[in-house]
Each structure stands twice: as structure tokens, then as C-alpha cells.
Amino acid sequence: MAKGMIEADGDAAANRRGRPRSAETTNAILQSAYTLMATTGLAATSIDAVARHSNVSKMTIYKWWPSREALLIDAFLDHASLMLPLPTSGTPADRLRSHAAAYAKALQGEFGKVQLAVISECISKTGSAEIFFERYLRYRRAALVQLIAAGQQDGSVGAAGAPEDLYDAIYGSLFYRYIFEIKPISPAQARNLVDTLLMIRRR
Template structure:
């Protein structure tokens, strides 16, 4: 890709995030955001935008991913359970800010627009679940989880409460919440505690 094109693409992604942020030139809701506004903020033509993205939802999702993945890494080093814990905590911290409100709007938009839902699943959700599942598989090999655990099911089990709290705003997303959530899951999916038969009482003399 030419330097000029890559510069324009980055400008579009940044302009989108700027318009959706809590500070000027934002905030604009996802519903009211338009291709025209993005083009004006980025200093590019609408034709340039449509060269790379089919619709507004695709731009927003790419803008979200561009910022999100770097802030919520899935580490390859150290014990897998520790890496998983840190990933979930970073996700909670990010979702406690403006990005959380953006993804909540994206999920809401998905309920009314099948194409947005498909974009969100293809470009973001499936990649995150796959990456987490790979980490869970390593945790299984390390003996931190039972060998019969389904990595995809566990990944969704870990992500589910975070998105529930985000959408319903039932409680804050804090490190303490994530620790409690992961510890509860580990009690169910962790290696079984060895059981020993009770010692026989000696015969009375």
C-alpha cells in the first residue's frame, strides 16, 4: 500500500475515534455518525473511504480494533493463567472508559443490522475468542485447567460476565471483579483436587 494511502487510512480511523470520543470534536453517537462527517474530519473524500470500507459499521469496527487490540494484549510468556488474568483485567480497564461505551453502542447496532453483526463477529469477536482459546489450551497443557475443558466454551464463559456488566452497568469493571470472576471459574474448570479414602480406624484393643 502506498504511503499516501496508508496515511489517509490512518487518518480515517483516527477521525472516527475522535468523533466518537468524549472530547471535541465528539461526542457523536454511533447512530448519528456519518461517512460525510468522518471524511470531513479526516480531510479525505468519501470516495477514498469507500475504497477501503463498504459502510460506516466497518470503519467503526476497524477503528475500534486498531485501538483496542493494542490495549488488551494476550501475552505468550509466563504461566498461561497469569496471562489470561492480565488480559481480562486490561479488557475491563479499557471498557471502563469511552471505549466501553463505544462497544456497547456497536453491540446495540448489531441487534438491528445483520451486516454490522457479521462484521463485528468476523473482524473482532472470533479473533479474540480464538486467541484466548489458544491461551486456554496452553493452560490445560500446564495443568492449570482440566484436560476435558472446551477452550472456546471457557473463553466465552470468561468474556460473558464482562460484557454483561458493560451492557447492563450492574457493577464497575475493576481488577477485584476480574480476580473474583476468574477464581470462581477456576474452581469449576481447574484440575480436580485429589481425594483420598478415609483412613480406617484401628481395632480397639
């Protein structure tokens, strides 16, 4: 879902410029940007470096992304949509438990390091994480908030709180534990957290 939103936003931006994007070129740029972030670090992931790694001109990259930060966020979003897709089968409660567990696992690898680095970059450049929220978190948060609401409607989620607050309690807790290295943070712990906060009974 998130990836589709990237492509929709990208297509709209490209159409305004009068030149449609090439999916192959777009993927090459996004994959190169993420690979560089994960292997060489954020500081080394310049537009020049992405252009060289992807074999795409800097002019093309600047036409499609308004800033380096926007490119880095979209590269992270693209990778997240592949690595952490929203489960499509099972009850809302089952899907939420599965996604939270996958997120906890991802935080322990390069994904967690890249996510934290991108957020830090946005804050250091602009003074806030607003661009990260607008280009990445807003879409994924909305999708999972809707899933919590669906679970409340079908009874698989017993908690009566606002879906937005419940989402923040789950994912905010996982990210907080990751940042400050508070153990345990694991798929099992994430599933237990979802069960507790959403008042889910395991079958």
C-alpha cells in the same frame, strides 16, 4: 495480533482493487472514526464526518470499506488492539488474568460505551451482530481460546472444560455485568473470575 489481522485483511482487499493502501491514510481514517464515536456519538459518525476529520476523501473511504458499519468496527478493532493487547509474557494463566482485568477496566470508560454502541448499530442495521463477530470478535476470541488451551496443556489452567466455553464464561460474564450495570465489575473482580472459572491457584 488483532491489528495485524486488520492490516492483512485490508491489504488483501486493497490488492483486489488494484491500489495498495497508505498506512498513514488508513490510520488517519481509523483514528478519526474512533475519536468521533467516542466524542460525538455513533449517530454523528458518518462517512462525511470521518472524511472531514481525517482529511481523506469519501471516495477513498468507500474504496476501502464496504459499509459504514465495517468502518466503525475496524476503527473499534484498531483501538482495541492498541488499548488491550494480548500479554506476551508469563504463563497462559497470568496472561489471561491480566487481559481480563484490562478489559474490565476498559469497559468502565469510553471503550465500553463505544463497543456497546457499535454492536447496537450492527444489530439495528442488519438484524444481527454477525458483522461485528466476523470483523472483530472472531479473531480476538480465537487468540484467547488458544491461550486457554495452552494453559490446560501446561497445567496453569486447571479447568477441563472446552476452551471456547471457558472463554465465553469469562468475557460473557464481564460484558453482561457491564450492560446491566451489575456490580462489582473491576480489574480485581475480573482476575477473581478468571481464577475461579479456570481453576487457577494464585502464587
